[in-house]
Amino acid sequence: MRKRNIDIHLFLNEEEFYVLDELSVKTNLSKSQVLRFLLSTSNLIEAPPIEYKVLIRELRAIGNNINQLIVIARSNGILNISELKKHLDELDLIEDKMHEAFDFRK
Template identity: 45%
Template sequence: MRRRNIRVQVWLNKEERTKLQANAKKTGLSKETYLRTLINGYVPKELPPQDYYAVMRELHAIGGNLNQIAAKANATGHIDRTVFQYESKRLRKAVLDIQAAATSPQKLE
């Protein structure tokens, strides 16, 4: 069974339709999903620029490097565990903050 079984028809003029299509396209959402997001009290964010994905790949690579350093340090016993844990938590938080800032919808006021 369909999750959404109530159909709503809305009439728009050309300017409104153009604006709806443009706004939905900027976010990467369908027109229907874009409208449902607005109805639920959120403003969808525009798709992040292409360099966002490059930055995220780089941050994940740094995280991978930290893991390799940790493995080597655990094998040799030459690392300050507290410092490494602090830095890895900092990196993880930075990645999540960047993702949230670039992709999460904002609550309407």
């Protein structure tokens, strides 16, 4: 009985097949062995969860608001401290949410 009993069908374009074939020839391994080796040695990075995109969108919106406030303050010679503080506090909250949602210490 085979050690590997799961059959996977893989579709490649000509360029991808050429790369696989070249690796097979250069390493003197079968195409299956090359693919198994690549699977076992690759360090793929997981895609961030959907919430990450939402948080980034919120951060951009807050950043745009802060930039608009600064432009207005400079053009009028005034600075609305309370409005600026409000947006900076929102930014701090989102940063805290990001740290909770994505443990960067992993």
